[in-house]
Amino acid sequence: MIALQQTKEINTASIIDSVKSDYCGAIDVFIGTVRDNLVGKKVTKLFFEAYETMAVSELQKIADTVKEKFKADKVSIVHAVGDCEVGEIAVVIAVSTPHRKASFEACEYAIDTLKETVPIWKREYFEDGSHWVFSHP
C-alpha cells in the first residue's frame, strides 16, 4: 500500500496487515508521530503539503528499492497530508522480510530516503508563528 492520507484516516493495523506474508518471519513498522517540541519551542501542530502525483511515485520507488535491496516481500508506506496535531501519525512504514535484521534495516533505509527524495513539505506551527521546515540554512 502506497498512499497519502489525512492523518485521521491512517489505519496502522490495516497497513501492518497489508504486508503480512506467509514466507516472511518478520514485519518491522516505523511510525513517525508529531512531537510537541522543537529545540525547546512548543509545537502546536504540523501541516504537510505534497506534490501528490510525484510523492506517490517517489514512495513507490522506495518500496521497489526496499524489495530489491532487502529482499522484502511487501512494503507499505503511508504519509499524512494536511493538518497533524501533536501525537498524531505523520508516516507509517511497514516491511515484511524472511528474517528480522533485514526488516529493521529496510525501515531505516525507507524513512531516511523518504526524507531526501519525496516531495512533501512540513510546516511547523508554534504558539507565536509558523515556518516551512528546513527552508533556510
Next chain:
Amino acid sequence: MKILLFGITKEIIGSSTLDFTIDQTDLTSETLLDILKEKYPELSKLRSIALAVNGEHANGSEIVSDKDEIALIPPMSGG
C-alpha cells in the same frame, strides 16, 4: 509554461502556480532554474532549490517546453 509551486516557494512567488513565458528553444531545466533564481532572488537564499520535470527530480540536462509539467522543489521535509 506553467510551473507548480509548493511550500516556501508559494510564499516567495506569491501564488500556487507560475505562468512563465519563455521564447528560448532547447531550454534545459538547469537554465530554466537559473532564470527563475534571477527573477526571484529569494529562491537562492533557500537551503536548496531544484526542479522536477514530469514528476521526476531534474538533473539539469532535460530539455523543457510548454508540454512538460514543471515544479519548483524547495528543501523537502517529509517524515
